[in-house]
Amino acid sequence: MTASGGDTQHGIRRRNLARVLRTVAAQGPLSRPAVAARIGLTRAGVAPLVDELLRAGLLVETGRAATGGRGRPGGELAVSDRGPAGIGAEIGVDHLAVCAVDLRGRVRARVAAGAANRHSAPGPVLRRLSALLAEVTAGLSAEGLRPAGLTVAVPGLVARGSTTVLHAPNLGWRAADLAPDLAGATTPGHEAVLPLTVENEANLGALAELRLGGRDGRPAPPPDFVHVSAESGIGAAIVVDGQLLRGARGFAGELGHVPVYPDGPVCDCGGRGCLEQYAGERAVLRAGGVTAEGAAAAPAGPGARIGLLARRAADGDAATVRALHEAGTALGIALAGAVNLLDPQAVVLGGALAELAPWVLPSLERELARRTAVAATDGRGGGPLVTVSRLGADGPLLGAAHAALQAVLDDPLHSRTPAHSPRN
Amino acid sequence: MTASGGDTQHGIRRRNLARVLRTVAAQGPLSRPAVAARIGLTRAGVAPLVDELLRAGLLVETGRAATGGRGRPGGELAVSDRGPAGIGAEIGVDHLAVCAVDLRGRVRARVAAGAANRHSAPGPVLRRLSALLAEVTAGLSAEGLRPAGLTVAVPGLVARGSTTVLHAPNLGWRAADLAPDLAGATTPGHEAVLPLTVENEANLGALAELRLGGRDGRPAPPPDFVHVSAESGIGAAIVVDGQLLRGARGFAGELGHVPVYPDGPVCDCGGRGCLEQYAGERAVLRAGGVTAEGAAAAPAGPGARIGLLARRAADGDAATVRALHEAGTALGIALAGAVNLLDPQAVVLGGALAELAPWVLPSLERELARRTAVAATDGRGGGPLVTVSRLGADGPLLGAAHAALQAVLDDPLHSRTPAHSPRN
Numbered sequence: 066m067t068a069s070g071g072d073t074q075h076g077i078r079r080r081n082l083a084r085v086l087r088t089v090a091a092q093g094p095l096s097r098p099a100v101a102a103r104i105g106l107t108r109a110g111v112a113p114l115v116d117e118l119l120r121a122g123l124l125v126e127t128g129r130a131a132t133g134g135r136g137r138p139g140g141e142l143a144v145s146d147r148g149p150a151g152i153g154a155e156i157g158v159d160h161l162a163v164c165a166v167d168l169r170g171r172v173r174a175r176v177a178a179g180a181a182n183r184h185s186a187p188g189p190v191l192r193r194l195s196a197l198l199a200e201v202t203a204g205l206s207a208e209g210l211r212p213a214g215l216t217v218a219v220p221g222l223v224a225r226g227s228t229t230v231l232h233a234p235n236l237g238w239r240a241a242d243l244a245p246d247l248a249g250a251t252t253p254g255h256e257a258v259l260p261l262t263v264e265n266e267a268n269l270g271a272l273a274e275l276r277l278g279g280r281d282g283r284p285a286p287p288p289d290f291v292h293v294s295a296e297s298g299i300g301a302a303i304v305v306d307g308q309l310l311r312g313a314r315g316f317a318g319e320l321g322h323v324p325v326y327p328d329g330p331v332c333d334c335g336g337r338g339c340l341e342q343y344a345g346e347r348a349v350l351r352a353g354g355v356t357a358e359g360a361a362a363a364p365a366g367p368g369a370r371i372g373l374l375a376r377r378a379a380d381g382d383a384a385t386v387r388a389l390h391e392a393g394t395a396l397g398i399a400l401a402g403a404v405n406l407l408d409p410q411a412v413v414l415g416g417a418l419a420e421l422a423p424w425v426l427p428s429l430e431r432e433l434a435r436r437t438a439v440a441a442t443d444g445r446g447g448g449p450l451v452t453v454s455r456l457g458a459d460g461p462l463l464g465a466a467h468a469a470l471q472a473v474l475d476d477p478l479h480s481r482t483p484a485h486s487p488r489n
Numbered sequence: 490m491t492a493s494g495g496d497t498q499h500g501i502r503r504r505n506l507a508r509v510l511r512t513v514a515a516q517g518p519l520s521r522p523a524v525a526a527r528i529g530l531t532r533a534g535v536a537p538l539v540d541e542l543l544r545a546g547l548l549v550e551t552g553r554a555a556t557g558g559r560g561r562p563g564g565e566l567a568v569s570d571r572g573p574a575g576i577g578a579e580i581g582v583d584h585l586a587v588c589a590v591d592l593r594g595r596v597r598a599r600v601a602a603g604a605a606n607r608h609s610a611p612g613p614v615l616r617r618l619s620a621l622l623a624e625v626t627a628g629l630s631a632e633g634l635r636p637a638g639l640t641v642a643v644p645g646l647v648a649r650g651s652t653t654v655l656h657a658p659n660l661g662w663r664a665a666d667l668a669p670d671l672a673g674a675t676t677p678g679h680e681a682v683l684p685l686t687v688e689n690e691a692n693l694g695a696l697a698e699l700r701l702g703g704r705d706g707r708p709a710p711p712p713d714f715v716h717v718s719a720e721s722g723i724g725a726a727i728v729v730d731g732q733l734l735r736g737a738r739g740f741a742g743e744l745g746h747v748p749v750y751p752d753g754p755v756c757d758c759g760g761r762g763c764l765e766q767y768a769g770e771r772a773v774l775r776a777g778g779v780t781a782e783g784a785a786a787a788p789a790g791p792g793a794r795i796g797l798l799a800r801r802a803a804d805g806d807a808a809t810v811r812a813l814h815e816a817g818t819a820l821g822i823a824l825a826g827a828v829n830l831l832d833p834q835a836v837v838l839g840g841a842l843a844e845l846a847p848w849v850l851p852s853l854e855r856e857l858a859r860r861t862a863v864a865a866t867d868g869r870g871g872g873p874l875v876t877v878s879r880l881g882a883d884g885p886l887l888g889a890a891h892a893a894l895q896a897v898l899d900d901p902l903h904s905r906t907p908a909h910s911p912r913n
Contacts, residue, residue, distance in 0.1 A: 287737070288737075289736065289737040303831075305734060310734075311832075312713065312831055312832025312833070313711070313712075313713040314832055315832070317830060317831050317832040318832075319829035319830065319832075323826040323829050323830065324822050324825055324826055325748075325751065326750075326751065327750065327856075334860075335860075336825070336861075339860075398748050398751045401746075401748055401760070402830075403826075405743035405744070406742065406743065406826075406827055406830065407727075407734070407736055407741050407830070408739070408740040408741040435759055435761075436746070436748055436759075437746070
């Protein structure tokens with residue numbers, strides 16, 4: 066009589082391998098007894114799991130090099146800086162970017178290129194992205210790394226578990242399946258198809274926050290937060306109990322189309338007075354008096370045009386400062402609705418928005434405080450804590466690369482041989 | 490070596506008792522083999538669990554009366570209509586109500602009384618509620634029922650797991666702990682303290698929808714929905730994967746204070762232009778030209794004043810029809826924000842709002858459709874399905890009574906002797 070029929074020996078072993086790998090990845094280097102203690106297994110139970118992960122090249126013993134031998138059993142364990150690499154890619158309105166992250170979380174390769182993707186057909190954009198992917202992966206094998214998966218960040222709606230961008234208003238894409246054009250792109254000359262995931266960029270920014278928060282002196286995010294990011298549009302990701310809230314179809318987090326002034330200007334989405342009409346990149350550039358030529362002169366890469374705004378504001382340009390103040394007000398009104406609905410512990414400004422925080426935050430926080438007073442009964446005096454992501458515009462790209470590694474962390478031995486696995 | 494140290498024999502047995510009871514409660518009457526099949530245990534594994542639940546009086550054999558004996562082992566099992574009863578209570582701005590529900594989900598007692606609770610101190614309100622509770626529970630023992638728990642629905646914020654109403658703006662309560670005044674209220678003359686839960690009324694309305702949806706010809710709710718209810722204020726409950734999203738502190742769902750027209754009238758909460766300023770009961774009564782005397786003449790019970798509005802609208806009163814149309818517009822704007830953020834499958838109009846649906850829905854649906862177009866890429870043509878709860882104004886009270894029974898369903902044998910259990 067068992068309460069959970071799925072607990073086969075095989076299933077338990079697979080889960081325990083994942084627990085060992087994730088524990089060492091998050092907290093290592095660790096001794097074998099420390100690993101056992103942290104996951105609640107005996108040392109005898111942990112030993113064969115560790116051996117298997119060492120054989121697979123996913124773990125290494127930090128004592129090995131020093132002793133010159135096969136490593137002491139009492140040596141410390143760390144995840145390998147060779148082996149699987151997560152490949153993250155980002156399709157922005159004005160740029161393309163690709164990076165590779167190893168199991169230790171280090172960025173091992175990164176390229177970015179300016180691009181005029183607004184209202185460009187998917188085909189040419191994906192061919193350029195494939196070339197960047199090939200450039201990044203070509204360099205990996207020299208370092209003993211192999212791509213374990215590819216996650217692509219897009220500024221649009223993606224149905225849960227699908228590789229199809231259903232609607233990306235700022236790219237002008239509808240129902241664009243990225244799989245055919247990206248198949249095999251990262252392993253030129255191979256038959257193998259790499260596991261491909263397509264995901265909204267705001268969700269990946271929040272995942273980066275969850276994955277990288279607490280590392281390298283960054284503050285760990287609370288389990289419940291709303292992550293707001295801006296690329297060309299404005300998106301949010303809602304994290305509840307450390308998990309992304311994706312919505313019934315995967316479309317949750319469309320903060321950019323929350324009505325702010327219901328009788329305001331008509332939005333591309335068909336609504337009126339949506340947040341993007343006041344705090345979207347185009348609206349702020351226009352309100353700040355930046356010409357199309359000025360915007361086009363920004364360098365390539367994530368957040369480039371927002372960087373232009375930040376420089377103008379830092380230089381004291383009055384129109385830009387005023388435009389950012391108004392954007393903060395609109396963001397505060399929309400976020401007040403989100404906070405009243407969701408009661409998060411924090412609101413994190415991420416993506417390219419992080420760079421604008423000095424000029425956006427004061428008006429944002431004022432609106433949030435006055436409009437979330439009912440919820441402010443814990444004595445903190447109005448609204449949740451607003452924090453600024455230290456990952457900034459790199460968040461979605463880093464989140465994509467980390468998401469691509471997740472399959473290895475969830476199922477270390479299955480996913481270590483992508484060449485033999487069908488795309489999942 | 491075990492992956493889940495909490496799986497003791499005792500824990501597994503307790504969970505399996507709960508699974509048997511919940512299965513029979515939801516799908517009974519069922520034969521023993523049918524129970525075994527539904528929960529994936531062997532017939533030999535189920536037999537002792539069923540015997541224990543029969544001995545505790547939580548299950549009965551439907552064949553027992555017919556055969557006059559101890560029941561055939563092949564007889565069908567049903568939950569008892571004697572034994573534990575969940576007691577639900579509701580503190581409204583204009584009414585108090587109490588009901589008792591048995592394990593079969595039948596309402597076995599119900600009382601309601603008009604009350605002038607707006608800005609009344611908690612003490613007198615809770616003394617009147619205690620008298621109603623005593624009236625309901627006094628009648629239960631004659632029917633072989635005993636109170637298993639008490640859940641109180643309040644129109645305000647309650648911290649997770651607490652019995653303290655942190656803020657109920659329409660009652661004027663702040664930091665009011667209901668436990669001291671309600672302790673022992675339902676078991677006069679007994680030392681025993683009944684498990685007490687205090688919960689926001691919108692959350693309980695949504696729980697009623699989850700618990701009673703699909704019964705008696707009602708449609709089953711989808712796993713992801715937003716439940717909107719109105720008593721004096723407007724509240725929402727957010728259900729994700731069949732579970733309430735409560736927020737970090739338990740304050741999620743404050744739809745009434747989502748900004749609709751950010752420069753609108755000042756709200757009690759300190760914000761401006763909140764939804765309640767346009768679609769709250771007082772705002773609609775005022776806009777519909779209902780005088781204070783007219784409103785006070787409404788009969789007692791949940792939704793009485795809203796019933797008054799519905800009658801005036803049904804009679805064709807132009808001011809009321811216009812006021813409800815405007816309320817629907819404001820609801821649609823606020824819900825468009827919620828839908829863009831949460832991507833639910835449905836929006837359910839519940840509580841007293843259900844009765845106003847004929848006059849509120851057209852403008853609500855129009856706003857929702859035009860403002861959620863980005864999310865409407867699945868071809869359904871704008872916004873999620875808006876449905877009207879068939880439970881109506883009774884939802885929160887019924888939800889409270891069912892919530893009070895949940896402890897029995899979750900842990901049948903522990904909770905069957907509340908006289909020996911400390912308050913949890």
